[in-house]
Amino acid sequence: MESLGELLESMKSTALLRRTEQITEDLLRNPLIQALRSEYPEIDDRVIRLNLSKLYQYAGDQAHCQACPGLDRCPNDFQGHFSKLDIQRMNGTVEIYERKAPCSLQIAKTNEDQIKKRIRSFYVDEHALSEGYDNMEIMAKDRLRAPAVHQVFKYIRDTKENGLSPRGLYLTGSFGTGKTYLMGYLMHELAKAGHSGVIVYMPDFVEDLKTMMQDGQKLKDMVETMKHCDLLIFDDIGAENLNPWVRDHVLGSILNFRMNRLPTFYTSNYPLDGLEQHLSFTSKDGEELHKGQRLMNRIAPFVDVVHLFGENQRGKF
Structure with missing residues (x-):
């Protein structure tokens, strides 16, 4: 999956706006994002637009993990890792932080590498x-x-x-x-x-x-x-x-x-x-x-x- 930055960089301003709106609409329909909004009602359309890149990466990584092709062929940007969101409430609003977490296959490989050492x-x-x-x-x-x-x-x-x-x-x-x-x-x-x-x-x-x-x-x-x-x-x-x-x-x-x-x-x-x-x-x-x-x-x-x-x-x- 191409990164959102690469995707947006390749487009003209008008096309960029259209594509941004399309991504936003897709995210609004995504069950993962809907579950987040259900748990955190503060995540409104404005928050989604402000955190578009993080949410896009999160949804994409999760989709790849659902159809995992194996560690060696992992399509995520950081092989063997997926985006995980930390959400914190602050003064009635939410802040969304993204971090990379190792998947179970990566954890198993790391453990095996340590054993071999x-x-x-x-x-x-x-x-x-x-x-x-x-x-x-x-x-x-x-x-x-x-x-x-x-x-x-x-x-x-x-x-x-x-x-x-x-x-x-x-x-x-x-x-x-x-x-x-x-x-x-x-x-x-x-x-x-x-x-x-x-x-x-x-x-x-x-x-x-x-x-x-x-x-x-x-x-x-x-x-x-x-x-x-x-x-x-x-x-x-x-x-x-x-x-x-x-x-x-x-x-x-x-x-x-x-x-x-x-x-x-x-x-x-x-x-x-x-x-x-x-x-x-x-x-x-x-x-x-x-x-x-x-x-x-x-x-x-x-x-x-x-x-x-x-x-x-x-x-x-």
Whole structure:
């Protein structure tokens, strides 16, 4: 819709007067304006003419909102917002003030943007995290997953009611059962409650650390982010090719800081004892059981194990 100013500017004075009268007549017949006049009898024809631009914009925005084509195609001058009128009585007359208010779709988008700002991912497909989550779909996708899903839902509910606990979850199951999806859902739901979160895909993270050793500041910033975020998810731990430096100085440092402070979450194809065996072996030094046990002492006591059963859903999400 063209603005009233643009409309009036394009007309000659005689045509302008005719058009002004037409707009005034249309507004007088508009149900929204009639409702305003019913509530505020002081809004007479003179007040309408004095506030023609505001009323015209108000009526136009409301008409667009009634036939909303979606936020991306919003035809209002200020996308995602509509004109709202504040009317004040002063000494027997009324003053009409116009302001822009966000619509419900804009409010939802703003809230979602704020949630996304609280979530960071390293080496995880951003598209997968941004697709959104559906509670009913999570429950109905595979009934074998129901016990694990209930445990995750309970964790989310308890955290929202009681605040962060230093205990996290260790989600274990076979390939493609939706472990990453379920942990992403947990992080997304708790981000709504104001918590910051980081999710790290371990195989790519460990591989990239080999080159990151040359950039000490980048490595430091990443490690500090992982240490201090409210929620930290190590996705697919056990699938990485560990070296002693990553295990003992990077992963060990992060977990040593977080234990008894902040919850850490894991997805893995290994059960806890299988992960201990994996962490005890590095490509450089071979098997070092005591070092694997040392790291597991920073994992196992601080998680509740969630066994995720179900069919391989790869390609179905």
